Amino acid sequence: MNILDTVHAVAHEYPGGCESLAPRLGMSAQVLRNKVNPNTDTHHVTLMNVVDMTVKTDDDRVLEAWARERGYALIKLPTPENCADGEVIELMAKTWETNGEIGKEVNRTFEDGRVERHEVIRIRDCAWTHIKVLLGLVGRIEGMAEGK
Structure with missing residues (x-):
């Protein structure tokens, strides 16, 4: 999946969809839908929008898609807590x-x-x-x- 399709999926698959996510991002649901629609030329999602969306959804799929498009593997570094x-x-x-x-x-x-x-x-x-x-x-x- 390419990065724009992934941004679209993250927004729409968030619990409650764009209607629920948009206020957390400081925009209306319609603006968010337009921004994440890869077929819309009038609105564009910015890097800051994507960073904010990634943090607020706790969904790293955009990072993973971008890494794959660039030929990299995204690997979350493990944390040492709860070591038993x-x-x-x-x-x-x-x-x-x-x-x-x-x-x-x-x-x-x-x-x-x-x-x-x-x-x-x-x-x-x-x-x-x-x-x-x-x-x-x-x-x-x-x-x-x-x-x-």
Whole structure:
């Protein structure tokens, strides 16, 4: 999904839609609908609108879409709070699970001897998920370190 379509989705999928989000952004619902409509030439969403929308919706999809369009992976840095042995074990199990998902997608891709674009996207999505889980695991272990 491109960045403009993502901005549109974030605004419209917010609980209560544009009617609920617009007042929090200091504009009317109609103005917000016009700004986030990728087919409207008369109103434009600004960078500050998008930043404000991202913060107030707590929705990082626009950041993720922009990173992907630019060839980057957006990874939220883990925080070390609530570090416990049980959470580390849970995260280890999650890393095994996400690693297995990558393997499943690669196998599915090569079953017919062809590699299609949508299959590459599925593999990439599984890989990014795995990377995020691995970084979460490292963050939790870092949080448990003595003498931080």
